[in-house]
Amino acid sequence: MPNPKMFDLSGKVAVVTGGNGGIGRGIALGLAEAGASVAIVARNQERNEAVLAELKKIGVPAMATRLDVSNRKLLKPALDDIERKLGPIDILVNNAAFAVLKGLLDHTEEDWDSVIETDLTACFLLSKYAAQSMIPRKCGKIINVASIGGFKGTPIYPSYGVSKGGLLQLTRCLAIELAPHNIQVNSLAPGWTTTDMTDWIRNDPNYAAIKDEMITRTPAGRFAEPAEMSGAAVFLASQASNFVTGADILVDGGFFIR
Numbered sequence: 394m395p396n397p398k399m400f401d402l403s404g405k406v407a408v409v410t411g412g413n414g415g416i417g418r419g420i421a422l423g424l425a426e427a428g429a430s431v432a433i434v435a436r437n438q439e440r441n442e443a444v445l446a447e448l449k450k451i452g453v454p455a456m457a458t459r460l461d462v463s464n465r466k467l468l469k470p471a472l473d474d475i476e477r478k479l480g481p482i483d484i485l486v487n488n489a490a491f492a493v494l495k496g497l498l499d500h501t502e503e504d505w506d507s508v509i510e511t512d513l514t515a516c517f518l519l520s521k522y523a524a525q526s527m528i529p530r531k532c533g534k535i536i537n538v539a540s541i542g543g544f545k546g547t548p549i550y551p552s553y554g555v556s557k558g559g560l561l562q563l564t565r566c567l568a569i570e571l572a573p574h575n576i577q578v579n580s581l582a583p584g585w586t587t588t589d590m591t592d593w594i595r596n597d598p599n600y601a602a603i604k605d606e607m608i609t610r611t612p613a614g615r616f617a618e619p620a621e622m623s624g625a626a627v628f629l630a631s632q633a634s635n636f637v638t639g640a641d642i643l644v645d646g647g648f649f650i651r
């Protein structure tokens with residue numbers, strides 16, 4: 394029988410990018426409930442403060458770093474600062490991302506570059522810096538928040554789909570390279586979830602047909618709640634997943650299998 398202690402994250406330090414809202418908030422709170430100290434990293438200071446207050450209410454050491462993850466030069470100093478304040482990083486959750494809802498002909502070079510920078514390059518760089526800290530300690534967990542959009546083609550957001558496909562492949566590459574250091578690298582692919590990112594499909598009548606198709610295709614018949622991503626994240630952050638690496642956990646209500 395699984396022992397609940399297998400999922401205990403007491404004494405662990407976690408960083409969650411995009412932790413001030415949506416799925417990142419759900420994951421940050423879930424990791425904190427499991428006992429981890431949590432640093433959230435995002436740009437909006439008001440939302441950072443709100444989630445920081447929730448983390449502190451749970452009773453774990455916590456902090457919020459105001460940072461744009463597309464600013465490459467600031468990433469290493471930000472992780473160094475978190476390590477000074479909370480301790481060495483054990484768990485990195487690469488969750489911050491955004492999408493530009495434009496097809497190929499409308500997608501500008503700037504759209505493409507900004508999505509790839511935030512959704513993929515930042516994950517690569519943060520993983521590198523976190524791994525530099527984890528390797529000497531011979532343990533660590535990197536969790537990349539991917540998407541079903543990384544597996545399937547879509548005409549709506551080419552740069553986002555490519556960034557998530559790249560993130561799935563980055564997961565596999567880093568999993569192999571870091572396995573000898575006892576660092577597990579996995580991804581978690583949410584299905585459609587009720588967050589700001591999906592406001593358009595949930596509320597814009599222009600996308601009603603896509604929404605209906607999505608609900609019909611999902612055996613669970615609904616959108617996920619952000620908190621429903623936290624169980625898989627706690628599993629991937631805990632010793633319960635020590636022999637799981639390079640894997641993707643679909644948390645999609647069965648969308649993918651239809």
Ligand SMILES: NC(=O)c1ccc[n+]([C@@H]2O[C@H](COP(=O)([O-])OP(=O)(O)OC[C@H]3O[C@@H](n4cnc5c(N)ncnc54)[C@H](OP(=O)(O)O)[C@@H]3O)[C@@H](O)[C@H]2O)c1
Pocket residue numbers: 410411412413414415416417434435436437438440460461462463487488489490491511538539540541542582583584585586587588589590591
């Ligand atoms: N919602 C879904 O249905 C769904 C489905 C599949 C995958 N996902 C993935 O789940 C993850 C979270 O998405 P979500 O739905 O929770 O979206 P969301 O509600 O829009 O949250 C995005 C988060 O990322 C942060 N962020 C965005 N750009 C950033 C930047 N340049 N620097 C730092 N932080 C940044 C935002 O905070 P600030 O704006 O304050 O910076 C926010 O905390 C993403 O990786 C997304 O691709 C979502």
